[in-house]
Amino acid sequence: MAHSRDKKYKRILLKLSGEELMGAEGFGIDPKVLDKMALEIGQLVGIGVQVGLVIGGGNLFRGAALNAAGLDRVTGDHMGMLATVMNALAMRDALERSNISSRVMSAIPMSGIVEHYDRRHAIRCLNAGEVVIFSAGTGNPFFTTDSAACLRGIEVEADIVLKATKVDGVYTADPMKVSDATKYDRLTYDKVLEDKLGVMDLTAICLCREHDMPVRVFRMNKSGALLNIVVGSNEGTLIEEGNTHAE
Ligand SMILES: Nc1ncnc2c1ncn2[C@@H]1O[C@H](COP(=O)(O)OP(=O)(O)OP(=O)(O)O)[C@@H](O)[C@H]1O
Numbered sequence: 001m002a003h004s005r006d007k008k009y010k011r012i013l014l015k016l017s018g019e020e021l022m023g024a025e026g027f028g029i030d031p032k033v034l035d036k037m038a039l040e041i042g043q044l045v046g047i048g049v050q051v052g053l054v055i056g057g058g059n060l061f062r063g064a065a066l067n068a069a070g071l072d073r074v075t076g077d078h079m080g081m082l083a084t085v086m087n088a089l090a091m092r093d094a095l096e097r098s099n100i101s102s103r104v105m106s107a108i109p110m111s112g113i114v115e116h117y118d119r120r121h122a123i124r125c126l127n128a129g130e131v132v133i134f135s136a137g138t139g140n141p142f143f144t145t146d147s148a149a150c151l152r153g154i155e156v157e158a159d160i161v162l163k164a165t166k167v168d169g170v171y172t173a174d175p176m177k178v179s180d181a182t183k184y185d186r187l188t189y190d191k192v193l194e195d196k197l198g199v200m201d202l203t204a205i206c207l208c209r210e211h212d213m214p215v216r217v218f219r220m221n222k223s224g225a226l227l228n229i230v231v232g233s234n235e236g237t238l239i240e241e242g243n244t245h246a247e
Pocket residue numbers: 016017018019020055056057058059145146164165166167169170171172173174175176197198199200
């Protein structure tokens with residue numbers, strides 16, 4: 001059982017994969033995935049970790065995919081950002097059902113539905129133990145929620161950005177496409193950029209390098225992985241300044 005003194009991080013920015021919210025379905029939100037993540041986030045809150053959350057929109061809409069299907073790119077990106085607000089509302093609902101105090105802030109003003117993002121207010125809420133869900137990405141087209149997660153993580157002075165995704169770390173190539181790709185235990189921002197490793201968009205990595213924000217990539221549907229990371233285990237891959245190590 002983890003105790004409050006055991007935790008390695010006081011404040012984290014957790015990025016959840018939108019695509020993973022689909023569960024076994026091809027589109028939309030599987031409430032079972034939300035409930036499982038709410039439970040795992042609750043464990044962190046229980047040991048006193050402050051949690052900022054960004055959720056992707058890939059289970060609903062991505063601007064690039066809508067553009068490929070014929071829509072205007074900026075309109076598609078607006079739809080993608082609105083999709084992240086829907087995911088955020090669903091996650092808040094799941095957190096509240098688990099009695100975890102939470103709120104949604106949006107980069108795009110949406111009066112009557114969610115509050116507008118305000119950094120100082122967000123920090124006050126995090127200090128008060130509320131889970132703050134940052135939605136609508138950066139508020140600008142041509143970005144992703146990975147960039148939004150890194151941006152908000154840096155703004156609220158999180159100790160680390162944790163990217164929970166479909167794969168269990170960063171590989172030499174996309175492990176979904178290249179079967180003999182090998183996993184890194186740890187690697188530098190420069191290595192990710194030089195090798196164009198596609199696990200996160202490169203804008204997000206540049207931002208983290210610029211502000212010395214470490215990023216850990218891990219598998220979202222591995223039960224207990226999140227708590228393990230927060231108490232100091234070596235789950236997934238750590239991206240930070242320093243040396244590169246293969247597993
Ligand atoms: N070198 C690599 N190492 C690991 N994964 C990689 C690599 N290159 C590409 N990928 C792919 O990147 C994907 C994760 O990125 P992406 O942000 O698109 O997914 P996501 O976390 O599900 O995001 P969203 O929230 O937008 O749904 C992995 O599923 C993996 O297939």
